Amino acid sequence: MNFSYSPKVKELQQKLNRFMEEQIYPNEKLYEQQLNEQQSRWSHVPPVMEELKQKAKAEGLWNLFLPESEYGAGLTNTEYAPLCEIMGRSLLAPEVFNCSAPDTGNMEVLVRYGTDKQKQQWLVPLLNGEIRSCFSMTEPHVASSDATNIETDIRKEGDGYVINGRKWWTSGAGDPRCKISILMGKTNKDADRHEQQSMILVPLDTPGVKIERMLSVFGYDHAPHGHAEMTFENVRVPADNIIWGDGKGFAIAQGRLGPGRIHHCMRLIGAAERALEELCKRVQSRKAFGKPLASQGVIKEWIADSRIEIEQARLLTLKAAYMMDTVGNKEAKAEIAMIKVVAPSMALRVLDRAIQAFGGAGVSDDFPLAAQWANARTLRMADGPDEVHRAQLAKLELQKQKDNVYSLH
Known part of the structure; x- marks a missing residue:
């Protein structure tokens, strides 16, 4: 590599x-x-x-x-x-x-x-950047970390589909430029567990689509982008709005989330880098107890640990990206899962140290640290929570060790 x-x-x-x-x-x-x-x-x-x-x-x-x-x-x-x-x-x-x-x-x-x-x-x-879009997958009444739990009904009727369900954390739906949602729901509840779901295009101006409320994240509304709770009541769309075909929703989700997950991790490294830069500037310009904050031993440890953790996360991100390029997203699933666990937690630690060094200013909106922290914290859940990725990693590791034992006999 x-x-x-x-x-x-x-x-x-x-x-x-x-x-x-x-x-x-x-x-x-x-x-x-x-x-x-x-x-x-x-x-x-x-x-x-x-x-x-x-x-x-x-x-x-x-x-x-x-x-x-x-x-x-x-x-x-x-x-x-x-x-x-x-x-x-x-x-x-x-x-x-x-x-x-x-x-x-x-x-x-x-x-x-x-x-x-x-x-x-x-x-x-x-x-062209002329419109924006949203992705409607998560639902308030089921554990959506397991995508097979999704309950929104997509029913074939005549020359189209009729959609009924409730979604939330539909990011981007509040934007006045948002014109289309890719919605995930069930088209066949009797099919195999991973072939019940489909994805379908739903224009937001379709009758029956309603934004019930906009949700805040640690007090941030993220306007005009935002995160919506939405209802879809007898929403009718043409049959050719289905993406790929009936029952392909889960497979599309896996293909979609691989790049999405690693993009989040790439951005988090940038957020952590800026936080470390701000930390270093701050502690060299402020004095406490008769000497610069940078002279305090604990501050030096914060700086050193932050640099170590950023470099580790960057290398794992690059390895995952390299594997996606060379062997494909499916073969790189372990590395993608690993960095999705590592990067948000790393960024949170670095941002937390910077916030601590800034004191009261760190939790204000005078600096970008608090908003970046709130964003990073959501990414321990978005695109699959840490626990799901760890479970997948453990399963892959156990299988690998089992295969190794078999190969020795």
Whole structure:
């Protein structure tokens, strides 16, 4: 495994870092100010966002996440990793480069499994950044960490499907630009356990689709993006809105979540890097008990441990990305599961140390640490909780050891 960066990646890193310094960081506060200028934080998108998107597109910093050169920049997962890390330094940045969840995952689903009609109608405007999308999978009344529990009913009726169910944590549904949801539900409850589910495209303006409420995350509303609890009551969509085919929902979910999981991990490394930088600046500029905070022994341990943990997580992320590129997502499932457990916890530890070093300022919104911490904490549950990934890893390890014993006899 060679993790050295190609000339192409180095050039993109330089362009991204310059864009972050000149455009993203200076506009983080302006974005929030513009969001608060209207009576409702859900009614509009801050104008600075569209301005930044146009600038990013003009510089070729657009759709970098898609490996397919036909649609994206033609980067491998390994090449994209250091670029995604840079974007993760700011909660604002991923959308600016059209590399934000859940749009990235939805675009990947449409690229892999969508029909020509579905691609033309929904993928193209998503790739152009003209609309946004959401992903409706999690449900309030079942343990959705087991996707086979999903109860939303997708019933074939005439020349279409009728959908009934309740979803929550449908991220992105609050955005006024959100036009389409990829919804997961059951089309055949009598089929094999992993072939009961299907995914279907549901335009949000379809009669029967209703946003019941927007949910907060540790007090953050994440407007105008947000996370919705939604009901689907007798929602009728055409038969050709089904993705891939009846019973393919679970398989699509596994294909979708692999890249999504590792993208989260890449961004978390960037968040941790920025937190460590802020920590180092802070402790060198503040004094307590007659000497700089940086001279306190415990602070030095925080810095050293943070650097060690970031490097470990980065290497595991790169290994997982390399395996996805060389042997495929399915063969890389153990490495993807490992980094999905490691990266959020690592970022939380680094962010917690930075918050502690900042004191009261660390828990305020004057600095990005508190918001990044809240985001990182959700990622111990999103795209599968730690416990599910650990269970899968244990199962794989036990099987591997069992196979090793057999091979000796």
